[in-house]
Amino acid sequence: MTVPSLASSLSDSVAAAARRGMADLAPQLRRSAHADFQADGVLAAARTLRRNPRQVAAEVVDHLPEDGLVATAVVAGPGFVNIELADRALLAQLARRVGDDRLGVGTPEAGVTTVIDYSQPNIAKEMHVGHLRSTVIGDALVRVLEHLGGTVVRRNHIGDWGTQFGMLIQYQVEHPEPVPGDTGTMGRLATLYRLARAQFDTDSAFADRARRRVVALQASDPSTVAAWQDIVDESTRYFTDVYDRLGVRLTDADTVGESAYNAALPAIADELERGGVAVTSDGALCVFFDDLRGPDGEPTPLIVRKRDGGFGYAATDLAALRQRVVELHADRLLYVVDARQARHFRMVFDTARRAGWLPPTVPAVHVAFGTVLGPDGRPFKTRAGDTVRLVDLLTEAVDRAREVVAAKNPGLTGAALDERAWQVGIGAVKYADLATNRTRDYVYDPERMLALAGNTGVYLQYAHARVRSILARAADGGDITVDVTATLEPAEKALILDLDAFADTLVEVVAGHEPHRLCGYLYRLAQTFTTFYEHCPVLRATGPRRGNRLALCHLTGETLRTGLHLLGIPTPDHL
């Protein structure tokens, strides 16, 4: 059952009070250091009414409904309305959330289909830290959308097509002897890529043969296609292994590579051309935009079909977009991709709108994230050997976590230690990636990413574990009956108010496609719980207070567990 937040109920009350007084008013309710909530909207309303704001505020206070929610309401400062809520109402809200297996979180996404494109590694290449952001952010958004009742179609748009395959396959044909390296870890393909690349760059005759191999691949030459398929399969097995290690819900079923759209590309070009959206320029089929120009002042087009008749990724993205709208019935399209692709997506979305493939009712959003920079402030290179392999980063994170875990829990060994180290290490990496505004660039810093103190994943895991510990020690563990007649201490009150904001926060996360808001919320909640933990004994409390505090622990634990789960971060019962 959906439980509206106290903030939203109170907002309704204030708006109603204002209407009974004089005018419409957006309450603009927010948490405050001076009261439980403050309503700022009176100030703006007073201006349009050309009236004294404090007087208007006083009338709002007078007209507030007497429904037991508000304990005190006073006018403060230039015309703020400061509101304290009644303990009884707070406890009743606690009881409602504790009593619901979804913690009162609604399903505003029910009936909405979102197609979300994320991760996008390239066949025959290592996954690196850049893929981490897309994968982790995309996974978190998927989880939140699904939790809010939405239908989500995951799309891993892998780079499985292009000229580099000619080079790889041709090299294999000419060097049938086994390439060194373990097939399960991408070592073999990485070596193959390096060798083929080196010869391609230095041996023009080989480069020509590689290009002819590309033509053979495009012409569906059986042996060439078979060789391509082997490479794709080997890479895909590797990706799946990485996703498992990351604890990310991406599977083979979600993988639809660029090659899947090959058959649709000619029709894409034809329709654009027939509709007058695309025109031929310099032999290439192009879509132009009034406001997009290059350094020379000439317009910069989206190139749908190259002069040589081949298709680039613009055509592929358009075909994928159309398929997602028409066949998958997407109500919303998300692309979790590096911010450097901003112009590309603008052009693709604009083209799709013009072509009529993207109805005005379907938003298409480039969920951009900042570039991962090296210590020198330059982006990581993908070709030269400087890239940090994602698996190495994960291994290091888990190894470091294992050291800390083992030091804190000498009794923990073997598989149990490995499990705990994985939970803590992966949690640290994901939290570091999710906790900040995704649009900023950031310098890759393993020290910071793997830190296990302060505002980190482990802090939240720790807070969760302490809650669980209390609940486990409570002999009457099941008795979390809320007594609404009790009085609340400040720390209890603050905790209820924070807990109550969970559902609203999830809605914000979806609205802005910003998982970092959930991180910020959970961190605040964990801090508020810690204050409660330090000030309010639970197990030693007596009378109604004990049940209430156990209920607070229960709801805090469930909220932390659910919230962290939505970020893809594990929540062990013990740390």
Add this chain to the structure above:
RNA sequence: GCGCCCGUAGCUCAGCGGAUAGAGCAGGGGACUUCUAAUCCCAAGGCCGCAGGUUCGAAUCCUGCCGGGCGCACCA
């Protein structure tokens, strides 16, 4: 040249028009016979890049600068 993103404490970052701008890290001082000290408390640390404008009120919105990153025709 044009476009997008970003300038907040020594460092890394929150803050989506509201009262005295907040965290973490680093550095200083304290707190474990207590439900987990992977924690907490105290002190210190700020022309919110600069200058105008809008507003009762601006770190937040607008304009112009300065500084940094990225992107701009057949790679993806």
